[in-house]
Amino acid sequence: xxxxxxxFLSLCGSTRALIGRLVLIxxxxxxxxxxxxxxxxxxxSDDIQIWTETQVAIPLDSKVSLVLVGIVRFGRNVSRPVxxxxxxxxxxxxxxxxTLFPFYLRVASQPTAGSHSTEDRITLEATFKFPAGRFxxxxxxxxxxxxxxxxxxFTQYRNRMQIxxxxxxGKLEIDAFVADEVFYDSIANAWIRNRAYVGAIKKxxxxxTLELYCVRQNDSHSHPGDINALGSTFKFRL
Numbered sequence: 001x002x003x004x005x006x007x008f009l010s011l012c013g014s015t016r017a018l019i020g021r022l023v024l025i026x027x028x029x030x031x032x033x034x035x036x037x038x039x040x041x042x043x044x045s046d047d048i049q050i051w052t053e054t055q056v057a058i059p060l061d062s063k064v065s066l067v068l069v070g071i072v073r074f075g076r077n078v079s080r081p082v083x084x085x086x087x088x089x090x091x092x093x094x095x096x097x098x099t100l101f102p103f104y105l106r107v108a109s110q111p112t113a114g115s116h117s118t119e120d121r122i123t124l125e126a127t128f129k130f131p132a133g134r135f136x137x138x139x140x141x142x143x144x145x146x147x148x149x150x151x152x153x154f155t156q157y158r159n160r161m162q163i164x165x166x167x168x169x170g171k172l173e174i175d176a177f178v179a180d181e182v183f184y185d186s187i188a189n190a191w192i193r194n195r196a197y198v199g200a201i202k203k204x205x206x207x208x209t210l211e212l213y214c215v216r217q218n219d220s221h222s223h224p225g226d227i228n229a230l231g232s233t234f235k236f237r238l
Contacts (some may be wrong), residue, residue: 043223
């Protein structure tokens with residue numbers, strides 16, 4: 001019978017071997033494509049951003065002010081807005097060195113193309129500020145309650161230590177500062193983030209103060225977590 005012919009059996013064996021090799025090549029190629037796709041879809045770990053903030057303080061009396069806040073951050077290597085915040089709070093001067101500032105923010109965030117969220121954020125802030133020779137030391141403490149959409153909700157504690165010193169550059173007088181801020185997160189149950197700042201504060205007049213700074217953020221849990229940013233804060237007092 002022809003099926004028992006040795007040449008035919010040899011041909012069938014060669015065909016099966018060839019098909020097996022093709023299947024193996026296709027499998028390896030598919031696996032490589034999946035790996036490349038997975039790597040390309042992985043959220044970036046770092047970013048270059050610009051942070052802008054505007055505050056408008058409306059005095060209610062000598063110690064209490066209503067403060068309106070608007071924040072926009074441009075990210076994805078400064079290609080588009082990635083974080084927008086708007087809200088308000090009430091600032092209380094509780095003595096010579098202590099200011100209390102509870103406030104609310106509505107936050108929309110799009111840090112990467114596949115990540116979109118909103119949140120209602122309630123913050124309780126207390127800042128101690130006092131002179132030390134020609135230096136001014138500020139210790140800002142924040143407890144933030146993040147009502148996140150989608151879940152989960154979480155709480156963060158933030159502590160920022162800042163040292164300011166007056167500097168004269170020709171006729172220009174500014175307050176130069178350095179600061180460091182650490183974040184504790186309730187979900188990670190760990191200190192997850194550090195921000196280091198260097199910048200300058202210039203009081204233009206009694207109604208307007210400008211703050212410019214550079215910030216380096218390191219974060220092992222967020223995407224992107226490691227951020228280099230240029231920031232500006234415009235403070236108006238009516």
